[in-house]
Amino acid sequence: xxxxxxxxxxxxxxxxxxxxxxxIVTDVYKGGNDVVVVVSAQGDTTDDLIAKAAEINxxxxxxxxxxxxxSGEQISASLLAMxxxxxxxxxxxxxxxxxxxxxxxxxxxxxxxxxxxDRIKKELDQKKIVIVCGFQGLxxxxxxxxxxxxxxxxxxxxxxxxxxxxxxxxxxxxxxxxTADPRKVTNAKKLKEISYDEMLELATLGxxxxxxxxxxxxxxxxxxxxxxxxxxxxxxxIVKEKVKMEKMLISGVAxxxxxxxxxxxxxxxxxxxxxxxxxxxxxxxxxxxVILQSVGxxxxxxxxxxxxIDKGMEAKAICEKFADNVGADxxxxxxxxxxxxxxxxxxxxxxxxxxxMFEALYEKQINIRMIATSEIKVSVIINKDDxxxxxxxxxxxxxxxxx
Amino acid sequence: xxxxxxxxxxxxxxxxxxxxxxxIVTDVYKGGNDVVVVVSAQGDTTDDLIAKAAEINxxxxxxxxxxxxxSGEQISASLLAMxxxxxxxxxxxxxxxxxxxxxxxxxxxxxxxxxxxDRIKKELDQKKIVIVCGFQGLxxxxxxxxxxxxxxxxxxxxxxxxxxxxxxxxxxxxxxxxTADPRKVTNAKKLKEISYDEMLELATLGxxxxxxxxxxxxxxxxxxxxxxxxxxxxxxxIVKEKVKMEKMLISGVAxxxxxxxxxxxxxxxxxxxxxxxxxxxxxxxxxxxVILQSVGxxxxxxxxxxxxIDKGMEAKAICEKFADNVGADxxxxxxxxxxxxxxxxxxxxxxxxxxxMFEALYEKQINIRMIATSEIKVSVIINKDDxxxxxxxxxxxxxxxxx
Numbered sequence: 001x002x003x004x005x006x007x008x009x010x011x012x013x014x015x016x017x018x019x020x021x022x023x024i025v026t027d028v029y030k031g032g033n034d035v036v037v038v039v040s041a042q043g044d045t046t047d048d049l050i051a052k053a054a055e056i057n058x059x060x061x062x063x064x065x066x067x068x069x070x071s072g073e074q075i076s077a078s079l080l081a082m083x084x085x086x087x088x089x090x091x092x093x094x095x096x097x098x099x100x101x102x103x104x105x106x107x108x109x110x111x112x113x114x115x116x117x118d119r120i121k122k123e124l125d126q127k128k129i130v131i132v133c134g135f136q137g138l139x140x141x142x143x144x145x146x147x148x149x150x151x152x153x154x155x156x157x158x159x160x161x162x163x164x165x166x167x168x169x170x171x172x173x174x175x176x177x178x179t180a181d182p183r184k185v186t187n188a189k190k191l192k193e194i195s196y197d198e199m200l201e202l203a204t205l206g207x208x209x210x211x212x213x214x215x216x217x218x219x220x221x222x223x224x225x226x227x228x229x230x231x232x233x234x235x236x237x238i239v240k241e242k243v244k245m246e247k248m249l250i251s252g253v254a255x256x257x258x259x260x261x262x263x264x265x266x267x268x269x270x271x272x273x274x275x276x277x278x279x280x281x282x283x284x285x286x287x288x289x290v291i292l293q294s295v296g297x298x299x300x301x302x303x304x305x306x307x308x309i310d311k312g313m314e315a316k317a318i319c320e321k322f323a324d325n326v327g328a329d330x331x332x333x334x335x336x337x338x339x340x341x342x343x344x345x346x347x348x349x350x351x352x353x354x355x356x357m358f359e360a361l362y363e364k365q366i367n368i369r370m371i372a373t374s375e376i377k378v379s380v381i382i383n384k385d386d387x388x389x390x391x392x393x394x395x396x397x398x399x400x401x402x403x
Numbered sequence: 404x405x406x407x408x409x410x411x412x413x414x415x416x417x418x419x420x421x422x423x424x425x426x427i428v429t430d431v432y433k434g435g436n437d438v439v440v441v442v443s444a445q446g447d448t449t450d451d452l453i454a455k456a457a458e459i460n461x462x463x464x465x466x467x468x469x470x471x472x473x474s475g476e477q478i479s480a481s482l483l484a485m486x487x488x489x490x491x492x493x494x495x496x497x498x499x500x501x502x503x504x505x506x507x508x509x510x511x512x513x514x515x516x517x518x519x520x521d522r523i524k525k526e527l528d529q530k531k532i533v534i535v536c537g538f539q540g541l542x543x544x545x546x547x548x549x550x551x552x553x554x555x556x557x558x559x560x561x562x563x564x565x566x567x568x569x570x571x572x573x574x575x576x577x578x579x580x581x582t583a584d585p586r587k588v589t590n591a592k593k594l595k596e597i598s599y600d601e602m603l604e605l606a607t608l609g610x611x612x613x614x615x616x617x618x619x620x621x622x623x624x625x626x627x628x629x630x631x632x633x634x635x636x637x638x639x640x641i642v643k644e645k646v647k648m649e650k651m652l653i654s655g656v657a658x659x660x661x662x663x664x665x666x667x668x669x670x671x672x673x674x675x676x677x678x679x680x681x682x683x684x685x686x687x688x689x690x691x692x693v694i695l696q697s698v699g700x701x702x703x704x705x706x707x708x709x710x711x712i713d714k715g716m717e718a719k720a721i722c723e724k725f726a727d728n729v730g731a732d733x734x735x736x737x738x739x740x741x742x743x744x745x746x747x748x749x750x751x752x753x754x755x756x757x758x759x760m761f762e763a764l765y766e767k768q769i770n771i772r773m774i775a776t777s778e779i780k781v782s783v784i785i786n787k788d789d790x791x792x793x794x795x796x797x798x799x800x801x802x803x804x805x806x
Contacts, residue, residue, distance in 0.1 A: 015458045057485040067481035071474035078470035082460040
């Protein structure tokens with residue numbers, strides 16, 4: 001089997017953790033597998049380097065930031081190679097460009113264009129464990145690029161795709177994907193399996209287990225992912241296309257408190273109004289989420305939607321200008337809201353899933369301000385103060401505590 | 404003019420020092436020059452990385468050490484680029500491989516095979532200051548290599564040679580090359596000029612201002628070097644082929660206390676004896692310096708020589724085996740010695756230079772144990788305790804204090 005394993009910054013943060021990773025990796029290798037390991041920079045290295053740059057230039061060029069930051073994985077990758085060699089197993093570290101990562105030239109958030117894993121294959125053929133610097137690649141101008149935060153997950157999946165790996169394991173500091181945040185919901189359950197789509201919905205909801213781009217890529221190339229912990233020796237959660245339903249209606253409850261709600265009222269009920277507003281927001285790279293359009297009163301209608309909270313003020317300004325231009329009414333802005341969602345492939349075939357969620361909220365007297373649904377997700381916008389109570393109530397409704 | 408400037412680790416150790424370097428570099432650029440800057444890793448970075456590796460593997464692979472250490476210059480180079488950009492001047496940092504450094508694959512002590520400065524030229528044509536990671540390159544196997552300690556000097560001279568630069572400035576924490584160690588000899592004088600050969604002799608004597616390989620390369624390609632300080636704004640010492648004599652007989656006095664003296668007595672006076680011994684030492688990479696062979700007593704002769712002190716014991720063992728094999732007598736080992744030398748192109752044409760040195764030692768009652776001479780150097784081996792007094796006495800003889 002060819003197995004790609006990815007370890008994040010916490011997993012390689014010091015000599016002790018590196019030794020732990022070396023043990024995990026060599027165990028798999030000794031089982032007769034080819035192993036490609038993708039690593040992030042150690043612990044706080046990336047933040048430390050960013051601080052160094054900020055001390056010198058508060059607006060450093062992105063090209064130079066990439067040059068600077070890429071050194072972080074070079075350090076962790078070579079140290080891990082030394083650590084594996086110490087265990088008597090041949091190993092070699094490769095930078096992003098040595099590993100064949102060709103990317104766009106959008107520095108600090110480059111996209112992988114192609115992975116040409118010739119060098120990786122050559123080293124695997126020589127029975128070496130290959131350690132690849134995650135998060136980085138090379139532009140067509142021969143400049144070092146980085147993929148942006150979380151990019152190491154994407155690096156791992158890209159290698160798995162390019163090499164048709166049998167499995168891509170993403171090691172983190174949690175044991176897998178849970179039905180709710182286990183720090184908040186005590187009887188949250190670890191999922192054995194979850195589909196790509198559910199994982200994507202959960203990731204956008206702020207359950208930051210896996211980087212979204214990496215899940216999209218895994219779905220596209222049908223790479224089986226496993227999310228597991230580098231601290232414990234237990235199976236994690238498998239992310240793949242088709243999952244067994246196990247009578248489970250939903251796979252998880254998640255909340256996102258980093259949202260702001262905007263509404264424009266009394267928009268003239270003419271064609272093109274919604275298009276005008278949302279194309280302006282898109283031009284400024286503002287992702288609009290839950291959208292609600294009222295049926296309208298007379299010849300006007302109301303439009304409400306949510307945006308990421310850090311884009312809230314910018315979105316508000318755009319709305320105000322739009323309202324002015326088209327003669328709409330007041331713009332209402334509220335960032336004291338939260339989005340709570342249930343995600344699950346099961347709800348496609350089971351009626352009443354949304355109703356069950358609403359029932360849970362009603363029982364706790366939690367007011368729903370907006371609702372949005374997709375095939376595998378139901379989201380509600382509620383007051384921020386109610387968010388934790390809402391998650392608990394919904395989770396209990398779908399995953400009753402066994403007595 | 405095309406000027407190559409090299410800054411060592413101390414010169415770029417923190418944000419403040421980097422800003423200082425940025426000022427020096429941009430001043431030269433604003434004078435209408437093309438500037439290529441070669442940097443070492445910041446301050447103790449290299450030592451810190453070596454310590455990290457040692458914690459993990461006491462015998463790390465050299466290939467992985469190079470991967471690890473090369474990150475150091477990547478950090479300092481990108482930070483300097485940001486620092487120059489902050490001053491409003493376009494700048495770009497390049498790794499060793501981006502700058503076109505092709506080296507042998509002798510990891511941790513690679514030799515530069517070729518510099519192909521296409522990328523550097525392209526960036527200079529765009530009026531950028533180009534910052535190059537010193538000390539590193541790429542092997543034919545596409546692996547990152549390092550040139551070994553002091554390699555950044557060599558990187559700078561190699562670029563100057565490949566690009567036919569008008570001047571190569573080596574910035575250090577001393578103001579130039581002195582007639583003796585200025586920390587020890589208070590009236591040591593800074594030299595305006597010194598020839599390549601004299602510089603080479605001084606470097607091997609432990610006056611560690613310039614890396615020897617870099618001087619050899621500068622001589623080979625006739626690159627004018629300037630050794631100067633990044634702390635003061637004063638002209639340094641020019642190193643070039645022909646220097647004005649300025650009535651100066653010698654250019655400096657230097658001592659080396661890291662030597663050990665070995666002697667084998669009663670070696671049979673037959674052909675091939677000396678060859679046998681020294682070829683054995685050469686096989687073990689032990690550099691033999693001052694060699695003395697007695698005229699012999701009867702049918703035996705005595706051989707004495709010096710070696711670097713860290714190879715002393717190894718050399719002693721070789722000598723003992725040799726003595727056993729050829730039926731020679733006792734091997735005498737003494738590491739309580741020092742080598743004191745005078746260096747100067749002037750002595751070629753001036754008789755009595757050596758005599759003047761011996762006179763100085765005689766006046767101080769310092770016993771000479773061995774003597775070796777070359778066209779531009781006279782070295783004596785004396786007791787280690789006498790070394791500092793000897794340097795002072797000789798310096799005073801050749802550079803009398805002006806009253």
